[in-house]
Amino acid sequence: MDNNTLPFGHWPSPISAAAVAAGALRFxxxxxxxxxxxxxxxxxxxxGRSPVMRWTPAGSITELLPAPWSARSRVHEYGGGEFTVAGGALYFVNDADQDLYAARLTAAGADAPPRRLTELPDTRFADMTLDAGRNRLVAVAETHRESQTHGGVEPANALWSIPLDGSGPRVLVEGHDFYASPRISPDGSLLAYLAWNLPHMPWDAAxxxxxxxxxDGTLSGVVKVAGGGGTACFQPEWTGEALLFVWDADGTGNLWRWMEAAAPVQITRLDGDLSLPLWVFNQASFALSGDGKARLSFVDKGETRAALFDLETxxxxxxASPFTAVNAVSVDDGLTALIGMADDEALCIAVEAEEGGAPDIIRRGSALAIMPGFIAPPQRLEIPSPSGPVYGLYYPPANPDARGPEGAAPPLxxxxxxxxxxxxxxxxxxxxxxxTSRGFGWLDLDYSGSVGYGRAYRDRLNGAWGVADVADTVAAAEYAAASGLADPRAIFVTGGSAGGFTALMAIATSNVFRxxxxxxxxxxxxxxxxxxHKFEQGYLETLLGATVEADPQLYRARSALTHVDAIKTPLILLQGTEDKVVPKAQSLAIADALRAKGVRVAYHEFEGEGHxxxxxxxxxxxxxxxLTFYRSLLTG
Incomplete structure (x- = not known):
């Protein structure tokens, strides 16, 4: 072997863990x-502090919320919708107390300190909109009670009216389990919003x-426009007297128009999907430009597409957009802003011209300077699986200073x-x-239940969580090995949260992973x-096909902890102490059980970290x- 031929997985790389972590901004x-x-x-x-930033076309970037202020909502635990800008002011949810604040915007930045609008220690806010004519905000609110226990007093979710003059906030709309996307018509006469009830998630039945x-701001004459009955609505936006929204009535999310006293009309028929799962508030797959057009970002079989839609014709x-993934898009005064990434561009904030083309990157999520030789565009895979074709993105090992042994396949x-x-x-x-810079292949798997492939693909997982996704994962490993993309003796599986569940079930029901x-x-x-928590209280009923009361044995059969005796695969567990979604007891239980039977397991706990x-x-x-864990198995 020459000096550049080195074992896969052990290549030297300038991309250090410290550099990855230090520059990993989340937008x-x-x-x-x-x-x-x-x-x-x-x-x-x-x-994890989260300031609000402002960019102007002159190129200046201003931090509007200096430390210790942090804009973050914790409604539904996942949050989102943490700020909005309207009427010359910044309105935001402060992480420390979950109350709403306002700061007047100036050319130099924002007034400090911000003015407090609410002081309610048991209530969290999110997804606010300005009702300028009534001098108030309308926002999603989630009120927690001190006596709350699972099966006891659950949080109360509603839409609230928050006056800007300091008078008392009050409930505006209640009665559903969850609310999102309050949007007021331009003339102030109508309020649109999304709502849904347990056991459904928003993408099931909003x-x-x-x-x-x-x-006086009270609401009356409420009518249902669309959604429910096995379909879901997403992202209502007003344009004049018309309300635009995304609805998956035909199995994929398309744009619809509604006007008062008329039925909604479908106005796009895309080869793709505009619907996004509303895990966090204020997601957006389209934006209105104000000149009768909408900038669309939709997903066609896993690939992101961009288009300009003329609302009149x-x-x-x-x-022609370089972005291969777009999280959100917003348009105003000729500026199109988005959160996106590309094959050669990490997650960033970008501004692009209305007609598309080369964007201006105004904020990068990573400070890493990466040489082109370390970047290899992914290969899209269609993988046969018992549940039908599944899709993945394979990123090959890439390092200009190293290569693997002749004829050898890399670990995956x-x-x-x-x-x-x-x-x-x-x-x-x-x-x-x-x-990948160290000689590993990487396969991002969109197993059954993933979004971006239409509702039927997503619904494959209903009643089959822990079965279909696991079969897809095993099929992907076997396909990669058979295709020469991976060494069959060196395939690893990793995932977080629900991905961690599938990884655990994969090693509990198969022996294909190292x-x-x-x-x-x-x-x-x-x-x-x-x-x-309340937001996901009914999620398992959909994913498993029954409640735990109706079929506790089903819940046991789909849990990796039940199958500890079958697990032989070495495992590393990484867990936050303050996780409210998957408490640390989950990871501790499986770690203790595996240790007791002599399976190699490492458990690492991180103080103060959540989900x-x-x-x-x-x-x-x-x-x-x-990395150390994988390398030890390659050489062990």
Whole structure:
């Protein structure tokens, strides 16, 4: 072997865990408004603090919320909808107390300190909109009670009216289990909003309602516009007297128009899907430009497409966009702002011209300077599986200074996204490069139940969680080995949350993996149902096909903890102490059980971390631990 021929998985790489963690910004909401772009960003280097930022076309970037202010909502535990800009002010939810604040915007930044609008220690806010004519905000609110226990007093979700003059906030709309997307018509006379009830998740059955707003702000004459009955609505937006929204009535999310006293009309028929799973508030797959057009971002069989839709003529003009994944899009005053990534661009905030083309990157999520030789565009795979074809993105090992032994196949990491109602975004991801630059292949698997392939693909998982997704994962590993993409003796599986659940079930029911890594993965479904929060209280009923009361044996059969005696695969578990979605007891239980039977297991706990790690030191340590674990198995 020459000096550049080295064992796969042991290549030297300049992409360190510390560099990946230090620059790993997470972007929340993005909003184009008044000729500027605003966004929130979670900073691992500041222990997850989330300031709101502003960019202007002159190129200046201003931090509007200095430390210790942090814009983050915890409604539904996952949050989103943490700020909005309207009427010359920034309105935001402060992470520390979950109350609403306002700061007047100036050319230099924002007034400090912000003015407090609510002081309610038991109530969290999100997804607010300005009702300028009535000098108030309308927002989603979630009120928690001190006596809350699972099966006892659950949080109360509603839409609230929050006056800007400091007078008392009050409930505006209640009666459903959940609310989202309150949107007021331009003339202030109508309020549109989404609502749904347990046991459903928003992508299962969110309904769209519209009611009349009286001069005093009360709501009456509420009518259901669309949704429910096995369909779901998403992202209502007003344009004049018309309300536009996404509805998957025909199995894929398309754009619909509604006007008062008329039935809704479908106005797009896309080869793709505009619907996004409403895990967090304020997601957007389309944006109105104000000149009778809508900028669309939709997904066609896992691939992101961009188009400009003419609301008057119905004409659809494809746009040449370099982005392979888009999280949100916003348009105002000729500015199109989005959160996206590309094969050669990490997650970023970008501004693009209305007709598409080369965008201006105004904020990068990663500070890593990556040489082109470390970047290899992914190969899209269609993988045969018992549940039907499943899809994945394979990222090959890439390092200009190293290559594997002649004729050898690399080790492979099969990565399982969370949710499970979600998908793996295509693009330049520092965590993926951390491994591929060291000689690992990486496969992002969109197993059955993933979004971006239409409702039928997503519904494959209903009643089959822990079976269909596991079969897809095993099929992907076997396909990669048979295709020469992976060494069959060195295939690993990793996932977080629901992805961790599938990884655990994969090693509990098969022996195809050399090792597994679970980030806060679900090990015990009965335990999860006892401790889960209100938002996901009915989720397992859909995913498993029965309630735990009706069929506890089903919940046991789909739990990795039940199958500990069958697990022989080495496992590393990474868990936050403050996780309210998957408490640490889940990971501890399976770690203790495996130790008792002599299976190699490593358990690592991170103080103060919740569901999804936010701190740079945690992200760095997890990457190093995961790499060391895999390498020890390659040589052990």
């Amino acid at each position: 929340g909401r993005v909003e184009a408004h008044g000729g500027a772009v605003y966004w929130s960003e979670s900073r691992p280097a500041e222990r 309904e769209l309602f519209v009611g009349h707003l009286a001069p 119905g004409g659809l003009t494809p746009l 990491i099969v990565n399982l996204h969370g949710g499970p109602t979600s998908a793996a975004p295509r693009g330049l991801k520092a965590r993926t490069l951390f491994f 090792g597994a890594a679970s980030y806060y993965g679900v090990a015990d479904l009965i335990g999860l149902q006892k401790t889960t 999804g790690f936010r701190r740079a030191e945690t992200i760095r340590e997890c990457l190093d631990l995961e």
